Amino acid sequence: MTSRSATPLLYLDGVTVSFDGFKALNGLSFVVERGGLRSVIGPNGAGKTTMMDVITGKTRPDEGKVFFDGTTDLTRLDESEIANLGIGRKFQKPTVFENLTVFENLELARKCPRGTWHTLLARLTGTQRDAIDRTLKTIGLTGREGALAGALSHGQKQWLEIGMLLIQDQQILLLDEPVAGMTDNETSLTAELILSLAGERTLIVVEHDMEFVRNLGARVTVLHEGSVLADGSIEHVQSQPAVIDVYLGR
Amino acid sequence: MSAAPGFLDRRGWIWFLAIGVVLIVVVPLLNALPASGAAVRLPDYLIPLFGKYACYAILALSLDLIWGYAGILSLGHGAFFALGGYAMGMYLMRQIGTRGVYANAVLPDFMVFLNWKALPWYWYGFDHFAFAALMVVLVPGVFAFVFGWFAFRSRITGVYFSIITQALTYALLLAFFRNDMGFGGNNGLTDFKDILGFDVHEQSTRRALYITSVIAMGGVFLVCRAIVASKLGRVMLALRDSEARVRFLGYSAERAKLFGFTVSAVLAGIAGALYVPQVGIINPSEFSPANSIEIAIWVAVGGRGTLGGALVGAVAVNLAKSWLTGEVPEAWLFVLGGLFILVTLVFPHGLVGLAQQLKTMRRLLPAVGARKLAE
Numbered sequence: 001m002t003s004r005s006a007t008p009l010l011y012l013d014g015v016t017v018s019f020d021g022f023k024a025l026n027g028l029s030f031v032v033e034r035g036g037l038r039s040v041i042g043p044n045g046a047g048k049t050t051m052m053d054v055i056t057g058k059t060r061p062d063e064g065k066v067f068f069d070g071t072t073d074l075t076r077l078d079e080s081e082i083a084n085l086g087i088g089r090k091f092q093k094p095t096v097f098e099n100l101t102v103f104e105n106l107e108l109a110r111k112c113p114r115g116t117w118h119t120l121l122a123r124l125t126g127t128q129r130d131a132i133d134r135t136l137k138t139i140g141l142t143g144r145e146g147a148l149a150g151a152l153s154h155g156q157k158q159w160l161e162i163g164m165l166l167i168q169d170q171q172i173l174l175l176d177e178p179v180a181g182m183t184d185n186e187t188s189l190t191a192e193l194i195l196s197l198a199g200e201r202t203l204i205v206v207e208h209d210m211e212f213v214r215n216l217g218a219r220v221t222v223l224h225e226g227s228v229l230a231d232g233s234i235e236h237v238q239s240q241p242a243v244i245d246v247y248l249g250r
Numbered sequence: 251m252s253a254a255p256g257f258l259d260r261r262g263w264i265w266f267l268a269i270g271v272v273l274i275v276v277v278p279l280l281n282a283l284p285a286s287g288a289a290v291r292l293p294d295y296l297i298p299l300f301g302k303y304a305c306y307a308i309l310a311l312s313l314d315l316i317w318g319y320a321g322i323l324s325l326g327h328g329a330f331f332a333l334g335g336y337a338m339g340m341y342l343m344r345q346i347g348t349r350g351v352y353a354n355a356v357l358p359d360f361m362v363f364l365n366w367k368a369l370p371w372y373w374y375g376f377d378h379f380a381f382a383a384l385m386v387v388l389v390p391g392v393f394a395f396v397f398g399w400f401a402f403r404s405r406i407t408g409v410y411f412s413i414i415t416q417a418l419t420y421a422l423l424l425a426f427f428r429n430d431m432g433f434g435g436n437n438g439l440t441d442f443k444d445i446l447g448f449d450v451h452e453q454s455t456r457r458a459l460y461i462t463s464v465i466a467m468g469g470v471f472l473v474c475r476a477i478v479a480s481k482l483g484r485v486m487l488a489l490r491d492s493e494a495r496v497r498f499l500g501y502s503a504e505r506a507k508l509f510g511f512t513v514s515a516v517l518a519g520i521a522g523a524l525y526v527p528q529v530g531i532i533n534p535s536e537f538s539p540a541n542s543i544e545i546a547i548w549v550a551v552g553g554r555g556t557l558g559g560a561l562v563g564a565v566a567v568n569l570a571k572s573w574l575t576g577e578v579p580e581a582w583l584f585v586l587g588g589l590f591i592l593v594t595l596v597f598p599h600g601l602v603g604l605a606q607q608l609k610t611m612r613r614l615l616p617a618v619g620a621r622k623l624a625e
C-alpha cells in the first residue's frame with residue numbers, strides 16, 4: 001500500500017510529438033502525484049493541449065511513454081480505454097452534446113458500464129436520478145435539466161462539462177482552460193470547486209489566466225517549446241529569468 | 251423534458267395501430283371483397299405496388315437509423331437491400347424445379363444455359379425457406395459488420411465514408427454482372443413460380459406478401475424506435491454532436507456505430523427479401539450507386555432524424571415517381587434532383603418538419619407586420 005501511494009499516478013517519460021517536422025512536444029518528462037493539483041502554463045504553442053492529447057490517447061507520441069499508476073502504458077490505449085481507466089478531460093472550447101438536454105448530457109457521462117449492449121438496455125434508477133440531480137445542483141443548473149445543452153450560455157456550458165467530469169467520477173481530471181470566457185464570479189466559483197476536489201482527485205489545470213493560477217495556489221509547471229521550462233510555486237516560477245523572458249514578457 | 255424521443259406514448263400507439271388496421275385490414279379487403287370492376291374495388295396492380303412501397307419504407311427507416319441519428323451517411327444501402335433480395339431470389343429459383351425452360355430439377359435455367367453441371371456450393375441449402383430466411387439477415391449483417399469494422403476502426407467518417415460506401419455498392423454491381431459469379435449475371439434471377447408452395451402470381455399470394463411487408467414495416471419501425479429511445483440511441487445522437495467527447499466519456503464510438511450500421515444493414519436486407527417476390531425479379535441494377543442515393547433523398551425529403559419522416563419520404567417520393575414516370579417519364583430525374591435541392595436549401599427538416607416550419611413562420615410574420623406598422 002505504501003509503495004502504491006508512492007508511485008506517481010501519472011508519469012510522462014521523454015514524450016516527443018512532431019507535426020510535419022514541428023515538435024509540439026520535445027522530450028517532455030513530467031510527474032503528477034496522486035491527489036495533487038497541478039497548474040500548467042505556457043505561451044501559445046508551448047504544447048499544453050498536445051500534452052493533454054497524448055495523455056488522453058487522442059495523439060500518439062512519436063517517442064516516449066506515459067505511465068498511469070506505475071504500470072499501464074497509456075500510449076498503447078485508445079481514448080475510450082483511457083477514459084475507462086479513470087482519466088477525464090475538459091476541452092478548451094466547451095464540448096457538450098448540444099442536441100441533447102442538460103440531463104441527458106449528465107446521464108451519458110454518469111459512471112456506469114460502457115459496453116454497447118449494456119448501453120442499449122440501460123435504464124436509470126431512482127438513486128441514479130438523484131445523483132444527477134445532485135450534480136445539477138453543484139453546477140448551478142437545477143431547473144435547466146430539460147433545456148437543450150446548445151441553448152446554454154458559454155459559462156453554463158463550461159460548468160455542464162465540468163459537471164459531466166464530476167459525475168463520470170474520474171481519478172484524474174484534465175482541465176483545459178476551465179475558466180475561459182467566464183465572468184469573474186463564475187471564475188472564483190470554479191476555483192473553489194477545483195480546490196474542493198483536490199486531494200480526493202488528481203487535477204491538472206491548463207490555464208492562461210495568471211490571476212486564476214495564483215488563486216489556486218498550486219504547484220506550477222511552465223512549458224515552453226514542448227518541454228518543461230520551470231517548475232515550482234507561482235512565486236518561484238515568476239522569479240525565473242527564463243520564464244520572464246518567454247512567457248511573462250517583462 | 252427529453253430531446254431524444256421516448257418510446258411510443260399513448261397517442262403514438264393509437265396512431266400506430268390505426269394506420270396498421272387500415273393498411274393490414276382495410277386495404278386488402280377493398281381489393282378482395284368488392285366484385286371485379288366495382289367502383290370501390292382497389293385495382294389488383296395496386297397491391298404489389300403498395301407492397302413495394304412498404305419495402306422502400308423499411309429501407310428508408312434503416313438508413314434514417316444511422317444517418318438521421320448517428321450522422322453516418324451510407325450511400326451504399328442499396329447493396330444490403332440487394333443482398334437480402336438475392337438471398338430470397340435464390341430460394342425462389344430453387345422452387346421452380348422442373349418447371350423451368352430446361353426442366354432441370356436442380357439447376358436454374360441460367361446455369362443450364364452456361365453449361366454448368368452441378369450446383370455451386372453457395373447455392374446449397376437455398377431450397378429450404380428457413381435457410382434462405384437466415385441468409386437474408388446473415389449475409390447483409392455479416393457483410394456490414396466486416397465492412398464497418400474496418401471503416402470505423404480506421405476512423406473513416408463524413409463524406410469519405412459516403413464515398414467508400416458508393417464504391418462498395420459499385421464493386422458489387424460489377425461483380426454480380428459477371429456470369430461466372432453464379433447469380434444469373436446481367437439478367438439476375440427471375441421467372442419465379444412459388445413461395446412456400448403458393449403461386450406468386452395469384453392475387454391472394456400478392457395480398458399476403460403485401461400484408462407481410464406492412465407488418466414487417468411496423469416491426470422495423472418499433473425496433474428503430476426502441477433503439478433511438480434507448481441510452482445507446484442518445485450515444486448515437488451524441489456522436490453526431492461530438493465524437494471526441496463520446497470517446498473521452500469512455501464509450502467506444504466504433505462499437506456504437508458498428509452496432510447501428512449492422513442492424514441497419516440487416517433491416518435493409520429484410521426489405522430486399524420482401525421486395526423480390528412482389529416485383530418478380532432481382533438483378534444487378536439494384537446495386538447501382540444511383541439507387542442508394544435515391545434512398546438518401548427519400549429520407550431527406552421526409553425529414554431525417556424522425557422515423558415518421560423516413561416513412562413519409564419513402565412513400566411520397568415513390569408515389570410521385572410512379573405517377574410521373576407514367577405521365578412524363580423524361581421529367582422524373584429533374585424532379586428528383588430539384589427535390590433534393592429544395593430540401594437542402596428551403597426545408598431542411600423535410601416534409602415532417604415543414605408543418606412546424608410553417609407554424610413558426612405564421613407566428614413570426616404578424617410580428618414583422620406589427621413592427622412595420624409601429625415604424
